Amino acid sequence: MSGEPRLKGRRALVTGANGGLGSAISRALAAAGASVALHARVRESARELHEAILAAGGVAEIVTGDVRTAEGAGSIVAQAVEALGGLDILVNNAGIMSTVPFLDLGEDEWREVIDTNLTGYFLVGQAAAREMTAAGRGAIINVSSTRQVQCWPGSLAYASSKGGIAMLTRSMALELAPLGIRVNSIAPGTFVTGLNRSYLLDPEFMQRRIATIPVGRYGEVEEVAGAVVFLASDEAAFVVGTSIGIDGGQTLW
Ligand SMILES: NC(=O)c1ccc[n+]([C@@H]2O[C@H](COP(=O)([O-])OP(=O)(O)OC[C@H]3O[C@@H](n4cnc5c(N)ncnc54)[C@H](OP(=O)(O)O)[C@@H]3O)[C@@H](O)[C@H]2O)c1
Known part of the structure; x- marks a missing residue:
């Protein structure tokens, strides 16, 4: 293996x-060179992160927009392509939580x-994949959750969205793999x-959850990053449509 950073020249x-x-x-x-x-x-809100990456010798640009509409998603991807000169890696990560039990959950919060x-994830994924299709190469990593397979009282809307991401990931993988996009x-x-x-951070909740x-x-947030870098890299060239759990064993019960 060469000493080159694993993602040198890639645009994410x-x-x-x-x-x-x-x-x-x-x-x-x-840090891996993308x-x-x-x-x-x-x-x-991304200013501090941007400056930290630049200070560490990295290359980064800030792009803005709302992921919920085709217009917003298209604009986010277009800004990234414009700023970086193309797109090789997408990490679909923007998300929100809901903790309202089923019988109390309103239509607005569900939606x-x-x-x-x-x-x-569908809209940004589609816009990014259309861009990657032209180059015949790309890697998309969807940040799902243990909630894709495991539910708790009150996690209904969130778990439903993550369960959807599980099949979105597999379906996208199936259709995009022949086009060079993992x-x-x-x-x-x-x-x-x-x-x-x-x-x-509520002490009582923490005790119950950690049990x-x-x-x-x-987990420490840095502990999710290695798997993302791996999935984005050529070391994962034959890894398609899978989900890597990073949960300290939480889904073993
Ligand atoms: N933390 C966990 O334990 C955990 C576990 C499993 C999975 N995840 C997943 O990890 C991902 C990141 O979550 P996090 O824990 O890092 O939470 P976070 O710190 O709250 O970050 C969520 C990010 O999503 C952005 N966002 C929310 N709604 C958006 C919208 N409509 N358009 C554009 N951006 C939007 C937020 O932007 P603003 O700052 O503008 O609100 C924020 O940057 C989520 O998909 C989450 O489900 C987290």
Whole structure:
């Protein structure tokens, strides 16, 4: 193996790059040699991450937009292509949480979660894949969750969106593999981020949740990044349509 960084010359887009997992993934892709389009709804919220990547010698640009509409998704991908000169890697990561039980869940919240977590991945994925098709090469990594297979009371809308991502990933992988585009997902377990900080750090909740994680702790956001870099790299050239769990054993029960 040469001493070259694994993703040297590759151009990556990470949605929700300013968030907990998104920023760890973006830093790791940049450290592996990729130039990275950091997507955030509000430019300012990705500023610190952008500066940190540049200070570490990486290459990054900020792109903005909302993933929930075809217009927003198309614009995010177009900005990334314009800024980086093309697109080889997409990490679909922007997402929101919902903790409302089934009988109380309103239509608006249901739609908001599905529009962001599932439709957003479809729309950004489609726009990115159309771009990659021209080059005949690409890697798409969808950030799913243990909730794609495991539910808890109150996780209905979120789990439904992640279950959808499981089949979106497999279906995209099936149709895009012959075109040179590999699609896979990661399924993280429990990581403290803006998505869940409000309840994961509650001492009582923490004790109950950690009791379900065989390694006995929450994950550190940096622990998701290695799998993403691997899936984006040529080392994963024969890895198609799979999901890598990163959950400290949480789904073994
Ligand atoms: N944390 C965990 O334990 C965990 C576990 C499994 C899977 N995940 C998944 O990991 C991904 C990242 O979550 P996170 O934990 O890093 O949460 P986070 O820190 O809250 O980050 C979520 C990101 O998504 C962006 N976003 C939300 N709605 C959007 C929209 N309509 N358009 C564009 N961007 C939007 C947010 O932007 P703003 O800053 O503008 O709101 C933010 O950048 C999500 O898909 C989540 O489901 C997380």
